[in-house]
Amino acid sequence: LAKTTQPISMDSYEGQEVNITCSHNNIATNDYITWYQQFPSQGPRFIIQGYKTKVTNEVASLFIPADRKSSTLSLPRVSLSDTAVYYCLVGAGGGGSYIPTFGRGTSLIVHP
Amino acid sequence: GAGVSQTPSNKVTEKGKYVELRCDPISGHTALYWYRQSLGQGPEFLIYFQGTGAADDSGLPNDRFFAVRPEGSVSTLKIQRTERGDSAVYLCASSAQGLGGELFFGEGSRLTVL
Numbered sequence: 001l002a003k004t005t006q007p008i009s010m011d012s013y014e015g016q017e018v019n020i021t022c023s024h025n026n027i028a029t030n031d032y033i034t035w036y037q038q039f040p041s042q043g044p045r046f047i048i049q050g051y052k053t054k055v056t057n058e059v060a061s062l063f064i065p066a067d068r069k070s071s072t073l074s075l076p077r078v079s080l081s082d083t084a085v086y087y088c089l090v091g092a093g094g095g096g097s098y099i100p101t102f103g104r105g106t107s108l109i110v111h112p
Numbered sequence: 113g114a115g116v117s118q119t120p121s122n123k124v125t126e127k128g129k130y131v132e133l134r135c136d137p138i139s140g141h142t143a144l145y146w147y148r149q150s151l152g153q154g155p156e157f158l159i160y161f162q163g164t165g166a167a168d169d170s171g172l173p174n175d176r177f178f179a180v181r182p183e184g185s186v187s188t189l190k191i192q193r194t195e196r197g198d199s200a201v202y203l204c205a206s207s208a209q210g211l212g213g214e215l216f217f218g219e220g221s222r223l224t225v226l
Binding site for chain 1 (some may be wrong): 145147152154155157160161171203205214215216217218219220
């Protein structure tokens with residue numbers, strides 16, 4: 001199971017772009033990278049998933065370099081409502097014995 | 113329902129009591145997961161169901177914890193002889209796919225053992 005490392009916390013200001021990087025040096029060939037967001041008193045919510053290069057949706061972008069040993073979640077122009085904990089997960093998408101495993105995540109605080 | 117529903121949202125019990133936590137997944141989702149989350153930590157995996165069977169229960173901390181999903185839909189997490197260390201938020205998630213598919217979480221059941 002690929003271990004992930006991400007910063008414990010980050011601070012930003014409204015309107016700024018926020019990039020959260022996750023390291024996963026022993027990612028396997030068939031592993032996908034998935035990010036979840038969690039607000040206080042709620043369960044985590046899926047944000048984005050990718051395998052390589054770049055993935056973009058209405059919420060965020062995910063950048064994955066060619067060696068796939070890290071990934072960066074990019075949140076454009078954050079607002080106060082983006083204050084949450086962000087989790088990076090690495091594992092096989094759609095098969096095998098992968099159980100989604102959460103670390104401590106990155107606590108993002110957006111300031112006015 | 114539209115999302116994953118968990119009941120009760122809050123449960124306060126005394127040490128040694130028996131507790132049941134219920135999860136109603138999104139209709140049609142075959143995969144169901146239970147996680148436990150303590151303050152300041154990420155969700156910790158407990159058990160995974162594919163249909164009616166527990167496909168992986170390796171995360172259950174001890175034999176006081178048990179979960180069922182008799183008809184492949186609603187699941188109940190059962191905790192016997194509760195201890196203060198069992199206090200946490202218990203999260204349920206369901207997925208339309210098997211392992212690795214997008215998880216849809218409920219809001220959790222907050223258990224406090226006095």
